[in-house]
Amino acid sequence: MAIAVSIAERIQRLLLSLRQPSLAPFLAEWPQTHRHRAVVAGDLPVLRWLGTMACDSAAFGADLVTAVADAAPSLAWRQTYTAKELGCAFIDNYGYSEIVGTNGPLVSERLACGFLILGPSTHYPRHHHEAQEIYIPLSGTAGWQQGAEEWRDCTPGTVIYHAVNEPHSMRTGASPLLALYLWRGADLAQNARLG
Numbered sequence: 001m002a003i004a005v006s007i008a009e010r011i012q013r014l015l016l017s018l019r020q021p022s023l024a025p026f027l028a029e030w031p032q033t034h035r036h037r038a039v040v041a042g043d044l045p046v047l048r049w050l051g052t053m054a055c056d057s058a059a060f061g062a063d064l065v066t067a068v069a070d071a072a073p074s075l076a077w078r079q080t081y082t083a084k085e086l087g088c089a090f091i092d093n094y095g096y097s098e099i100v101g102t103n104g105p106l107v108s109e110r111l112a113c114g115f116l117i118l119g120p121s122t123h124y125p126r127h128h129h130e131a132q133e134i135y136i137p138l139s140g141t142a143g144w145q146q147g148a149e150e151w152r153d154c155t156p157g158t159v160i161y162h163a164v165n166e167p168h169s170m171r172t173g174a175s176p177l178l179a180l181y182l183w184r185g186a187d188l189a190q191n192a193r194l195g
Contacts, residue, residue, distance in 0.1 A: 093119025
């Protein structure tokens, strides 16, 4: 649990340092005390990219990226989708680990926070969910599309906000993506819906 607490503290410091108004409601939900939950570590093929990301000289929050790479073997890495839904290439290049929330090692019913990894040349198809969401790329540049807007490149440190049920999609280029995510809402256990 000490690893999860250390990572959560680094996340909170990084979020506070950004001084972004869009982060304020998420930070207001940040747990003031740490209730712990036992989680089972999970290994996924996408974790092969963590070494590359830990060496990224353009990473945002480099100490956090290094901490995630070091702690990866003890974190519960998961996938929401199956190969039948999105294909083997996507599944081999996708995974997330929740640190704070309804499934992570630190319990919260109002906020979920963790890390998403997408391998190079990976398209995370259009999806939406009831939770409000923020992404902050930490390592790697990715294209983001929100609603009917054009694709835009988001570099490390960019704060990307998705409103309730706002359709969005991401795609990586030559580099893998490590992004911090935050979910805020009444039903944090709900999965994203494709389409």
